Amino acid sequence: MLKIDNLHAFYGKSHVLHGVHFEVRTGEIVALLGRNGSGRSTTAKAIMGMVEGQGSLVWKDQQIMGRKPYEIAHMGIGYVPESRDIFPNLTVHQNLRLGQKGSGKGSRWSFDDMYQMFPRLKERQHTEAGVMSGGEQQMLTLCRTLMGDPDLIIIDEPTEGLAPKIVELVGQYLQTLKSRGVSVLLIEQKLTIAMAISDRALVMGHGSIVFDGTPDTLRANAYIRKEWLEV
Numbered sequence: 001m002l003k004i005d006n007l008h009a010f011y012g013k014s015h016v017l018h019g020v021h022f023e024v025r026t027g028e029i030v031a032l033l034g035r036n037g038s039g040r041s042t043t044a045k046a047i048m049g050m051v052e053g054q055g056s057l058v059w060k061d062q063q064i065m066g067r068k069p070y071e072i073a074h075m076g077i078g079y080v081p082e083s084r085d086i087f088p089n090l091t092v093h094q095n096l097r098l099g100q101k102g103s104g105k106g107s108r109w110s111f112d113d114m115y116q117m118f119p120r121l122k123e124r125q126h127t128e129a130g131v132m133s134g135g136e137q138q139m140l141t142l143c144r145t146l147m148g149d150p151d152l153i154i155i156d157e158p159t160e161g162l163a164p165k166i167v168e169l170v171g172q173y174l175q176t177l178k179s180r181g182v183s184v185l186l187i188e189q190k191l192t193i194a195m196a197i198s199d200r201a202l203v204m205g206h207g208s209i210v211f212d213g214t215p216d217t218l219r220a221n222a223y224i225r226k227e228w229l230e231v
Helices: 038-047 069-074 092-101 111-116 117-121 134-146 164-179 191-199 215-221 220-226
Strands: 002-011 013-023 027-035 052-059 076-081 152-156 182-188 200-205 208-213
Touching: 002 076, 013 038, 013 052, 013 152, 013 182, 013 208, 027 038, 027 191, 038 052, 038 152, 038 182, 069 076, 076 134, 076 208, 092 134, 092 215, 111 117, 111 134, 111 164, 117 134, 134 152, 134 164, 164 182, 164 191, 191 215, 200 215, 200 220, 208 215, 208 220
Parallel strands: 027 182, 027 200, 076 152, 152 182
Antiparallel strands: 002 013, 002 052, 200 208
């Protein structure tokens, strides 16, 4: 579905990604792991056309390198940034509506789906998003992206700063996406949730992929964990 080959990315003169290569298949959850500064978030932004990049980004057999972020989004890739970026002065329901493409007809997701997955959002659907807790805002950001009916969703650190109960909800949410055929590229620091729900794990170090395999293989590879993940 998404094939990345020899991807390089730059912030001005700073060369951040060095020949990244991997793929995300249909209905697959892939965890992108690594320490802070390893290039994970830059990889997400490069896929979305938000940073200067070189190399090959093939989405459903189409080259998307060089396209604008809104074009990539309309082609079926959703992006949930670490910063969440909700609209604080709009209600929960209004935020969700902004996530829809066109009228939303024909989408595999509805408002009722969002409220069923996260009942707390239903309770607060008429509340301004800016007064909600961090966990509630994270739920809203995830659901707003999903309302655009992406075939692949890239999620950057969705459990950062969240209570364990909310982290568990996010894990269930990602499994629901997979069950409906949505692919997930999960950028995550918490190894426990990433390893529990992912089909494959990628490890980044110094702007390159240093491991690509199953969670079980990563668990058994003490060298990779010590060298590139453990603090």
